[in-house]
Amino acid sequence: MEYSGNEFDVIVVGAGIMGSSTAYQLAKRGQKTLLLEQFDFLHHRGSSHGESRTIRATYPEDYYSAMAIHSSRLWEEAQSEIGYRVYFKAEQFDLGPSDNKAILSVVSGCQKNSLPHQVLDRQQVREKFSGRINMPENWIGICSELGGVIKPTKAVSMFQTLALRYGATLRDNTEVKNVVKDEVKGGMWVLTGNGKFWCKKCVITAGAWINKIVKTVSGLHLPIQALETTICYWRIKEGHEDDFAIGGDFPTFASYGQPYIYGTPSLEFPGLIKVAVHGGYPCDPDKRPWGPGMSLGYLKEWIERTFSGLVDSCGPVATQLCMYSMTPDEDYVIDFLGGEFGKDVVVGGGFSGHGFKMAPVIGKMLADMAIFGETKEADIKNFRIQRFQDNPRGNVKDFDDQVGFCSDNN
Numbered sequence: 191m192e193y194s195g196n197e198f199d200v201i202v203v204g205a206g207i208m209g210s211s212t213a214y215q216l217a218k219r220g221q222k223t224l225l226l227e228q229f230d231f232l233h234h235r236g237s238s239h240g241e242s243r244t245i246r247a248t249y250p251e252d253y254y255s256a257m258a259i260h261s262s263r264l265w266e267e268a269q270s271e272i273g274y275r276v277y278f279k280a281e282q283f284d285l286g287p288s289d290n291k292a293i294l295s296v297v298s299g300c301q302k303n304s305l306p307h308q309v310l311d312r313q314q315v316r317e318k319f320s321g322r323i324n325m326p327e328n329w330i331g332i333c334s335e336l337g338g339v340i341k342p343t344k345a346v347s348m349f350q351t352l353a354l355r356y357g358a359t360l361r362d363n364t365e366v367k368n369v370v371k372d373e374v375k376g377g378m379w380v381l382t383g384n385g386k387f388w389c390k391k392c393v394i395t396a397g398a399w400i401n402k403i404v405k406t407v408s409g410l411h412l413p414i415q416a417l418e419t420t421i422c423y424w425r426i427k428e429g430h431e432d433d434f435a436i437g438g439d440f441p442t443f444a445s446y447g448q449p450y451i452y453g454t455p456s457l458e459f460p461g462l463i464k465v466a467v468h469g470g471y472p473c474d475p476d477k478r479p480w481g482p483g484m485s486l487g488y489l490k491e492w493i494e495r496t497f498s499g500l501v502d503s504c505g506p507v508a509t510q511l512c513m514y515s516m517t518p519d520e521d522y523v524i525d526f527l528g529g530e531f532g533k534d535v536v537v538g539g540g541f542s543g544h545g546f547k548m549a550p551v552i553g554k555m556l557a558d559m560a561i562f563g564e565t566k567e568a569d570i571k572n573f574r575i576q577r578f579q580d581n582p583r584g585n586v587k588d589f590d591d592q593v594g595f596c597s598d599n600n
Contacts, residue, residue, distance in 0.1 A: 196385065196386070196387045196388060197222075197387070197388045197389070198222045198223060198224045198359070198387060198388070198389045198390075199216070199221040199222040199223065199389065199390050199391065200216050200221050200222075200223050200224075200389055200390065200391045200392065200393060200557075200560050200561075201223075201224045201225075201226065201380050201387055201389040201391075201392050201393070202216070202223065202224070202225045202226065202392075202393045202395060203226050203366045203369075203380065203392065203393065203394045203395065203396055203403065204226070204227065204228075204394065204395040204396040204397055204399070204400075205225050205226065205227035205231060205346075205350065205360070205362065206236050206237060206238035206346065206395065206397050207237075207238040207342065207345060207346050207349070207545075207546055207549040208238075208395040208397075208538050208539075208541070208545070208549055208552055208553065208556070209225060209227075209393070209395035209396075210225065210238075210346050210349035210350045210353065210553075211349045211549045211550055211552065211553025212393055212395060212538070212552075212553040212556040212557055212560075213225040213349070213350070213353040213358050213360075213553075214268070214349045214350075214352045214353040214356070214358075214553060215553045215554050215556075215557035216353075216358070216393075216557045216560065216561070217352075217353045217356035217357050217358035218352070218353075218356045219557065219561065221557075221560075221561065222357070223353065223357075223358040223359065224358070224359045224360075224361065224387055224389070225350070225353060225358055225359070225360045225361070226361055226362075226364045226366055226380070226382065226387075227360075227361070227362040227363070227364065228362075228363070228364065228365035228366065228399070229362065229363065230362050230363060231346075231347075231350065231360070231362045232343055232346060232347060235475075235478075235513075236397045236398060236399075236475075236513060237397050237398065237512060237513050237514045237515070237541075237546075238342055238343075238346050238397070238546070239342060239343050239346075239512070240342050240343065240421065240510055240512055241341070241342070241343075241457075241458035241459070241464075241510070242339045242340065242341065242342065242454050242457060242458055242464060243339070243340045243342050243546040243547060244282075244337070244338070244339060244340070244442045244444075244452060244453075244454055244547065245258065245261070245262060245265070245277065245336070245337065245338050245339070245340055245442075245547040246258060246282040246284075246334070246336065246337050246442060246444065246547070247259050247262070247282070247300075247303070247305050247334065247336040247337075248282055248284050248296045248299065248300060248305070248307075248332060248334050248444070249296065249299055250291075250292040250293075250295035250296055250299065251295070251299070251521075251572075252295075252298070252299040252302045252303060253568070253569065253572060254299075254544075254548075255299045255300070255302070255303045255305060256303055256568070257548050257551050257568050258336070258547055258548065259303060259305065259336065260551050260567070260568075261547060261548050261549070261550050261551040261552075262277075262336055264550030264551055264554070265277040265340070265550055267550075268348060268349065268352065268550060269348065271352055272348045272351060272352060274344075274348075275341075276340060276341045276344045276345040276348055277338060277339075277340055277341075278338050278339045278340075278341075278436055278437075278457060279337070279338040280337045280338045280339065280436060280440070280441050280442050280454075280455055281333055281334065281335060281337050281439070281441040281442070282333070282334045282335075282336060282337025282338075282441055282442050282443070282444075283319075283323070283331060283332070283333055283334075283337075283441035283442070283443045283444075284296055284331065284332040284334075284443070284444050284445075284446065285315070285323075285325050285329055285330070285331045285332070285443070285444075285445050285446065286329060286330070286445060286446030286447060287326075287328055287329055287330075287446070287447070288328055288329060288330045289328075290446050292446050293330065293332070293446045296332055296446075297309060297332060300332070300334060305334055305335070305336065306334065306335050307332055307333060307334040307335075308332070308333045308334075309330055309331070309332055310330065310331040310332070310333065311330060311331075312324075312325055312326070312327055312329065312331075314331070315331040318333065319439070319440070320433075321498055322433055322434070322440065322497060322498060322500060323443075323496060323497065323498075324495065324496055324497070324498050325496065333441070337441055337442040338442060339436060339442060339454050339455070339457055340546060340547060341458075342546060345546075345549070349549075349553070361384070363384075364382045364383065364384045365382060365383045366380055366381070366382050366396075366403060367381045367382060367383060367406075368380075368381045368406055368407060369381070369392055369394075369407045369531075369535065371530060371531065372388065376390075377389055377390045377391075377534070378392060378531070378534065378535070380392060390534070391534055391535070391536070391560040391561070392531075392534065392535045392536070392560075393535075393536045393537075393538065393556050393557075393559075393560050394407075394527075394535065394536070394537050394538070394539070395538045395539065395556070396539065397475075397513075397514075397515055397539065398416035398475035398513050398514065398515050399475055399476075400412065400414060400515060400523075400537070400539035400540070401414045401515075401539075404527070404537060407527070407531075407535070408527055408528075408529050408530075408531065408535075410527070410529070410575070412523060412537075412539070412540065412575065412578065413517065413518055413578050414515045414516065414517055414523065414539055414540040415472050415515070415516045416472070416473050416474065416475045416513055416514070416515055416516075417470030417471060417472055417473065417513065417514055417515075417516050417543075418470055418471055418473045418478055418479060418480075418511060418512070418513050419466070419469065419470035419471075419511070419512050419513070419514065419543075420466065420470075420481070420483035420484055420509050420510070420511060421464065421466050421509060421510040421511070421512055422464070422465060422466050422486070422489070422506035422508075422509050423459055423462040423463065423464055423465075423506055423507060423508040423509070424462060424463055424464075424465055424493060424501050424502060424503070424506050424507065425461060425462055425501070425502045425507050426456060426461055426462065426463055426500065426501055426502075427499075427500050427501065427502055430500045431456065431460065431461045433500065434455055434456050434463050434500075434501070435455055435456045435457070435460075436454075436455040436456065436457040438455070440455045440456075441455070442454050442455065445492070445496070447492075449467050449468060449469055449488065450467070450468035450469075451465065451466070451467055451468065451489065451492055452465075452466060452468060453465035453466065459508065462507060462508065463501055465489065465492075465493055465501075466489075467484065467488070467489055468543065469484055470484075470513075470514070470516075470543075471484070473513070475513060478511075478513065480511060481511060483509065483511070486505065486506070490503045490504070490505070491503070514541065514542065514543045514545075515539055515540050515541060515542065516540070516542050516543070517540040517542055518578075519577075520542040520543075520544070521540075521542070521572050521573055521577075522538070522539070522540055522541050522542070522545060522548075522552075522572075522573045523537055523538065523539045523540040523573055523575060524537070524538050524552065524555060524556070524559075524570050524573040525537055525570060525573060525574050525575045525576075526559065527575075528575070533559070533563045536556055536559045536560050537575070538552060538555075538556050551567055551568065554567045555567045555568060555570070
């Protein structure tokens with residue numbers, strides 16, 4: 191069919207990492223695509239900005255492991271198209287109590303997905319990392335090959351640029367007010383503060399604002415809570431900067447204690463290492479507190495103990511605030527909106543602080559669902575909206591084994 195200037199095959203609402211990846215996949219397949227963003231492109235008010243995100247395939251849930259392995263290949267494919275790197279490889283190191291259910295499930299997941307790994311005791315960890323990582327006597331460490339750092343703002347820009355190359359239209363500062371069905375010619379109208387646009391299919395990837403827009407469009411309430419989190423950078427002591435730098439043998443890491451702690455080698459800020467708690471505080475994304483953040487007492491103790499005094503634990507020398515969208519069970523929402531829209535509106539959200547690494551595969555999934563009404567990239571049974579209706583608590587996982595109080599960027 192022929193289109194006017196405001197008619198599209200697919201409109202994507204929200205131009206963070208998920209929406210931008212989806213727009214790239216749609217445009218690459220010849221779909222006339224419009225990507226809408228309520229703020230400036232590459233803004234810092236959501237979840238897709240900043241200096242780094244980790245990529246890892248070590249998950250207690252083996253279905254995420256398979257997605258991460260696939261996603262790592264897609265990251266490399268996209269950056270080969272753009273001509274610069276957004277994915278910097280490193281080993282991944284997970285550590286935790288030897289009887290912790292989550293850490294034991296990580297081992298099982300590695301085995302099920304044929305992910306090369308080593309399970310090490312305390313002494314073996316000290317030897318492998320030359321004393322730079324120390325852990326309690328009753329803990330184990332898991333080294334795996336697939337790890338590394340993704341540059342988030344650069345990655346979002348990459349997908350937007352690729353989408354443009356394939357013919358997508360991108361508009362920022364265009365807030366979506368509603369999506370309504372066109373009862374005459376079919377499809378739907380996406381109503382914005384800057385006019386309206388018609389499309390056959392719509393994909394909603396609105397990050398922390400997803401619950402607001404879904405409720406406006408369909409009346410459906412998704413139990414997705416926006417949280418504000420603090421990212422911390424700590425100074426490596428003089429003379430040891432190279433020991434913790436990306437490109438050497440220092441890994442991205444995750445500690446399955448209480449709380450869950452994660453971090454990256456030194457990359458974005460020379461001489462500083464990123465270490466943060468998987469935690470945050472509920473907020474309204476339109477009325478954020480912008481700090482002051484969380485208590486750092488436990489994190490200071492963990493850094494002093496774990497890095498054998500080689501990282502200054504007195505306090506972070508730099509902090510950044512970020513936000514993400516949390517589901518009760520920490521599983522994503524990837525599904526059709528249903529109701530009067532059936533399969534014509536696809537929803538992707540609630541990525542719960544561990545979605546960024548999956549953006550390439552999720553973009554393919556959402557594009558598949560919009561074009562074909564299904565996806566074969568991954569099974570979405572764990573990401574269905576219906577689970578919240580079946581269980582109002584959303585099948586809440588055992589947080590004692592996994593996280594402290596929920597954060598982003600891991």
